Amino acid sequence: xxxxxxxxxxxxxxxxxxxxxxxxxxxxxxxxxxxxxxxxxxxxxxxxxxxxxxxxxxxxxxxxxxxxxxxxxxxxxxxxxxxxxxxxxxxxxxxxxxxxxxxxxxxxxxxxxxxxxxxxxxxxxxxxxxxxxxxxxxxxxxxxxxxxxxxxxxxxxxxxxxxxxxxxxxxxx
Amino acid sequence: xxxxxxxxxxxxxxxxxxxxxxxxxxxxxxxxx
Numbered sequence: 001x002x003x004x005x006x007x008x009x010x011x012x013x014x015x016x017x018x019x020x021x022x023x024x025x026x027x028x029x030x031x032x033x034x035x036x037x038x039x040x041x042x043x044x045x046x047x048x049x050x051x052x053x054x055x056x057x058x059x060x061x062x063x064x065x066x067x068x069x070x071x072x073x074x075x076x077x078x079x080x081x082x083x084x085x086x087x088x089x090x091x092x093x094x095x096x097x098x099x100x101x102x103x104x105x106x107x108x109x110x111x112x113x114x115x116x117x118x119x120x121x122x123x124x125x126x127x128x129x130x131x132x133x134x135x136x137x138x139x140x141x142x143x144x145x146x147x148x149x150x151x152x153x154x155x156x157x158x159x160x161x162x163x164x165x166x167x168x169x170x171x172x173x
Numbered sequence: 174x175x176x177x178x179x180x181x182x183x184x185x186x187x188x189x190x191x192x193x194x195x196x197x198x199x200x201x202x203x204x205x206x
Contacts, residue, residue, distance in 0.1 A: 013206060
């Protein structure tokens with residue numbers, strides 16, 4: 001990518017679940033399995049002790065070409081995600097030359113039992129958007145932070161829905 | 174630096190230090206899907 005970094009995702013799921021996720025969302029990067037959190041999730045201090053499954057706290061970590069950590073964003077909770085433009089800006093700060101990333105190998109896609117079908121995603125995001133919007137309205141009297149949080153989550157759901165719509169368009173075209 | 178070797182979606186090993194000809198953005202996800 002133009003910002004000089006390649007993307008790699010990590011969580012506790014199986015390679016087959018990852019293959020299914022990549023296929024479902026046409027993800028252009030590999031996904032790695034750290035099922036016991038011992039190789040990456042733990043060493044990067046991103047195990048979630050408040051979750052009974054001790055799954056990873058969603059986070060972004062930028063490494064330079066020496067493998068040194070240069071920037072990180074740790075989500076406050078599972079729904080707190082940084083806009084892509086902010087991530088790209090952080091990557092550009094590293095000043096690395098542009099790079100490219102080939103498509104991930106396909107694998108043997110087998111979604112997990114709780115995986116959401118692609119067809120349901122836009123409805124899910126739309127419902128989540130309405131819920132965040134109404135909570136912002138109902139609890140606006142509690143202060144600016146509630147309003148700001150609601151607004152940010154609505155904007156996040158809009159970004160997700162735009163991405164789903166763009167993917168649908170690309171696939172149909 | 175923290176190095177690791179994990180299995181990718183095609184069950185191929187992925188060692189971080191072998192991919193440092195560029196910067197890397199590690200995206201940690203909740204998983205369990």
